[in-house]
Amino acid sequence: xxxxxxxxxxxxxxxxxxxxxxxxxxxxxxxxxxxxxxxxxxxxxxxxxxxxxxxxxxxxxxxxxxxxxxxxxxxxxxxxxxxxxxxxxxxxxxxxxxxxxxxxxxxxxx
Amino acid sequence: xxxxxxxxxxxxxxxxxxxxxxxxxxxxxxxxxxxxxxxxxxxxxxxxxxxxxxxxxxxxxxxxxxxxxxxxxxxxxxxxxxxxxxxxxxxxxxxxxxxxxxxxxxxxxxxxxxxx
Numbered sequence: 001x002x003x004x005x006x007x008x009x010x011x012x013x014x015x016x017x018x019x020x021x022x023x024x025x026x027x028x029x030x031x032x033x034x035x036x037x038x039x040x041x042x043x044x045x046x047x048x049x050x051x052x053x054x055x056x057x058x059x060x061x062x063x064x065x066x067x068x069x070x071x072x073x074x075x076x077x078x079x080x081x082x083x084x085x086x087x088x089x090x091x092x093x094x095x096x097x098x099x100x101x102x103x104x105x106x107x108x109x110x
Numbered sequence: 111x112x113x114x115x116x117x118x119x120x121x122x123x124x125x126x127x128x129x130x131x132x133x134x135x136x137x138x139x140x141x142x143x144x145x146x147x148x149x150x151x152x153x154x155x156x157x158x159x160x161x162x163x164x165x166x167x168x169x170x171x172x173x174x175x176x177x178x179x180x181x182x183x184x185x186x187x188x189x190x191x192x193x194x195x196x197x198x199x200x201x202x203x204x205x206x207x208x209x210x211x212x213x214x215x216x217x218x219x220x221x222x223x224x225x226x
Contacts, residue, residue, distance in 0.1 A: 043114075043201045043217025044153070087153075098215065100145075100153035 004088045009105040018075045020104050022088030025069050033064060033071045036087045038103070044087060048073070075106075083108045114218035116202050122224045128190040131221045134183055135204030143215065144177055144187050145201040153201070159185065160207065192225045199223070 005023040012018045024033070032051050036044040048055055050062040050071070061074040075082055085103040115134040123129055135142050144156040157167040162179045170177070174193070179185040189196055199222050203215040 041220075043203065043220055044215075045217065046214040049214075098155070102152050 004090055004101050006086075006088050006101065006104045008102060009107065011107050011109065012078055013109050014079055015077050018078050018082070018106060018108075020073045020075075020086055020088075020106070021070055022073070023070045024088070024090045027068050027090055028092075030092045031068075031090050032092070033062065033068075034089045034091070034098075035060070035062065035073050036089065036100070038085045038087065040084075044100070047086075078106075078108045080108050080110065082106065114202055114204055114216055116200075116218040116221050118221060119219065120222050120224075122226065123192055124226055125193055126191045127225075128188065129192045129196075129223060129225075131187040131200050131202075131223070133185045133187070133202030133218060135185070135202070136206075136216055137183070139204035139206045139216070140182065141205045141207050142179060142185050143203040143205075144185070145203065145217075146198045147201060147220075148198045156187070189223075192223075194225045197223055197225050 003026060010020060032049055034049040035047045037047050038044040048057055048060050048062045050064055052064050052068060055062045063072040073086060083106060085105050087100050087103040089098050114136055117132045121129060140161050142159045145153050146156055147153045154169055156169045157177045158165050159179045162182060174191060175189055177187045187200060199220045201217050201220045203217045205215045
């Protein structure tokens with residue numbers, strides 16, 4: 001599985017757009033990029049998944065450049081409730097076993 | 111659907127005692143995972159079942175840990191004997207494995223285990 005590197009923590013204020021970048025230099029051709037969110041005292045929750053270019057859903061957008069060696073999770077207009085740990089994972093779409101890194105702790109302040 | 115159900119939510123036990131954690135996956139899901147989360151080591155995969163069969167147990171720390179899945183709707187993770195270093199939050203997750211569908215794992219609320 002490709003190794004991922006992401007910032008340990010980020011700070012933001014309510015209403016701002018937050019972009020969390022993940023590096024995955026060794027991503028393989030069949031690998032997808034998936035992001036999970038974990039609130040305190042809860043299990044991780046799937047946010048978004050993509051292979052290339054841009055993916056958008058009701059929660060976030062995922063930007064993947066042509067070389068796919070990095071990806072950026074974009075959270076529009078964050079609120080206090082977006083304070084959580086965000087994990088970037090890379091693996092084959094059909095590969096169920098996930099390896100979670102340390103994640104990025106996002107703190108949103110008033 | 112009620113989601114993945116875990117019990118108990120909290121468990122406090124003394125060193126040397128047997129601990130059994132329980133998980134009910136989402137109906138229709140055919141793969142189940144047990145994870146352990148600590149501040150030091152983060153979220154670690156312990157074992158993965160597919161169609162009730164253990165596929166990958168390389169993450170099980172030692173023989174004191176065992177997991178079973180007797181049917182599609184129930185799994186247990188047992189620690190015997192328990193040690194203080196086993197203190198962690200244990201998560202169970204399930205997913206429906208099919209071809210061509212994104213593999214989104216659904217996690218339970220976790221069991222916070224404290225071994226004194």
